[in-house]
Amino acid sequence: MKLWGGRFEKTTDVLVEDFHSSISFDQRLHKQDILGSVAHARMLGSVGVISEEEANRLIEGLEGILQDIQAGKVEFEIGAEDIHMNVEKLLTERIGSVGKKLHTGRSRNDQVALDLRLYLRSEIDETKNLLEKLLQTLFNISEEHLETWMPGYTHMQKAQPITFAHHMMAYVQMFLRDLDRLKDTRKRLNISPLGSGAMAGTTFPLDREKVALELGFDGVTLNSLDGVSDRDFALEFLATGSILMMHLSRMCEELVIWSTGEFQFISMDDGYSTGSSIMPQKKNPDVAELVRGKTGRVYGDLVALLTIMKGLPLAYNKDMQEDKEQVFDAVDTIQKCLLVVEPMLRTMVVNREVMACGAKGGFTNATDLADYMAKKGVPFREAHELVGRIVLHCSKKGIGLEELGLSDYQELSPIFEADLFEAIGIEYCVRARKITGGPSPETVAEGIRVSRDVLEKLLW
Numbered sequence: 001m002k003l004w005g006g007r008f009e010k011t012t013d014v015l016v017e018d019f020h021s022s023i024s025f026d027q028r029l030h031k032q033d034i035l036g037s038v039a040h041a042r043m044l045g046s047v048g049v050i051s052e053e054e055a056n057r058l059i060e061g062l063e064g065i066l067q068d069i070q071a072g073k074v075e076f077e078i079g080a081e082d083i084h085m086n087v088e089k090l091l092t093e094r095i096g097s098v099g100k101k102l103h104t105g106r107s108r109n110d111q112v113a114l115d116l117r118l119y120l121r122s123e124i125d126e127t128k129n130l131l132e133k134l135l136q137t138l139f140n141i142s143e144e145h146l147e148t149w150m151p152g153y154t155h156m157q158k159a160q161p162i163t164f165a166h167h168m169m170a171y172v173q174m175f176l177r178d179l180d181r182l183k184d185t186r187k188r189l190n191i192s193p194l195g196s197g198a199m200a201g202t203t204f205p206l207d208r209e210k211v212a213l214e215l216g217f218d219g220v221t222l223n224s225l226d227g228v229s230d231r232d233f234a235l236e237f238l239a240t241g242s243i244l245m246m247h248l249s250r251m252c253e254e255l256v257i258w259s260t261g262e263f264q265f266i267s268m269d270d271g272y273s274t275g276s277s278i279m280p281q282k283k284n285p286d287v288a289e290l291v292r293g294k295t296g297r298v299y300g301d302l303v304a305l306l307t308i309m310k311g312l313p314l315a316y317n318k319d320m321q322e323d324k325e326q327v328f329d330a331v332d333t334i335q336k337c338l339l340v341v342e343p344m345l346r347t348m349v350v351n352r353e354v355m356a357c358g359a360k361g362g363f364t365n366a367t368d369l370a371d372y373m374a375k376k377g378v379p380f381r382e383a384h385e386l387v388g389r390i391v392l393h394c395s396k397k398g399i400g401l402e403e404l405g406l407s408d409y410q411e412l413s414p415i416f417e418a419d420l421f422e423a424i425g426i427e428y429c430v431r432a433r434k435i436t437g438g439p440s441p442e443t444v445a446e447g448i449r450v451s452r453d454v455l456e457k458l459l460w
């Protein structure tokens with residue numbers, strides 16, 4: 001007999017039994033479900049809806065079930081539909097009819113909203129830990145490479161010289177924002193929906209605040225329809241996770257490019273590379289590629305849940321059962337990616353000489369030559385025009401700007417003096433960019449200090 005079987009004359013079709021059951025995936029919420037029920041039972045006892053003695057029996061029974069589930073001793077039943085009813089059924093089997101009092105003043109609608117909030121809260125905390133580890137590794141790499149000169153790109157064409165530290169610190173800013181968004185998501189998530197009932201609250205004098213406090217929430221939801229209908233917290237997590245994955249994906253894309261034979265800026269450790277079944281020479285950056293690929297999954301999870309929610313009238317609709325697999329998939333994907341990217345970065349070898357050599361070619365100092373002229377009073381637009389012509393001339397001759405003779409420069413403009421060669425030296429070009437946020441080693445070192453501090457303040 002179903003827990004809701006009273007008004008039915010026929011049994012559920014076997015196809016439907018399987019189709020609508022969520023136990024195969026929502027058993028993942030068993031701990032949150034039981035902790036929520038323990039808090040609910042304790043509160044029922046304290047406000048006198050049930051006796052203290054009954055509450056204690058419920059709590060003991062629930063705790064025993066949790067232990068047995070964790071020890072792998074429980075077999076869930078598809079017929080009991082979901083984790084909520086599986087636990088309730090087990091409870092009644094174990095402690096008798098007092099178990100049937102647990103669901104007083106509660107609905108699976110507020111129960112599942114509670115479980116998902118509790119679950120995501122702890123997964124946000126775990127994601128925070130992984131993100132922190134990744135950030136620490138990026139800080140360490142940056143500190144090591146303050147003077148590792150590298151070419152910066154726009155349009156995948158060499159643009160201006162920077163350092164590897166500066167490049168890595170760009171990702172630090174992205175991941176710090178991700179952490180901030182996670183924290184913000186957690187703040188809005190951490191409100192208890194229990195007491196919303198099916199959708200219209202309850203006539204029982206439940207102490208919602210007591211339950212919220214016991215479960216570590218900062219408050220209670222303020223509208224019972226919204227309490228059971230709201231999945232914004234899950235969407236926010238998926239949106240935040242999608243942006244985080246987009247950052248990881250961009251970084252991985254760069255690692256893939258940098259590890260090509262054409263670039264050779266970095267070499268991945270063997271532990272984070274894989275071979276080919278046919279080409280014996282191959283060492284492929286599969287891990288980075290897979291992170292890039294898995295980004296699509298997380299976007300998919302976000303779009304799926306947005307789509308599931310978009311046409312739902314208030315309040316609970318069974319469509320919402322589809323929320324969980326999206327959330328679980330995103331949690332698994334994001335955490336696995338963070339877990340593997342950190343050691344992949346930590347173990348990669350940075351080929352300083354190749355990078356520095358790359359920083360030199362491709363007229364990366366052309367802007368600095370124009371700036372040199374502008375500092376001597378030539379309007380920047382005119383300087384740009386002249387340097388453009390010098391670049392054209394040099395590229396036809398196959399030489400760099402620093403290889404053109406002073407007399408050649410002076411023929412083009414009398415403002416050129418011998419000091420121009422210092423101004424267009426790659427190292428000088430980087431060191432001179434001392435502006436806040438710029439690539440000079442001292443600026444980046446300061447940026448690392450400030451960002452480490454930002455991280456400390458963001459953590460919770």
Ligand code: ARG
Pocket residue numbers: 022026082083108109112316318320321322
């Ligand atoms: N298994 C359901 C879910 O995941 C629990 C809530 C069911 N509520 C209901 N009224 N059928 O959403």
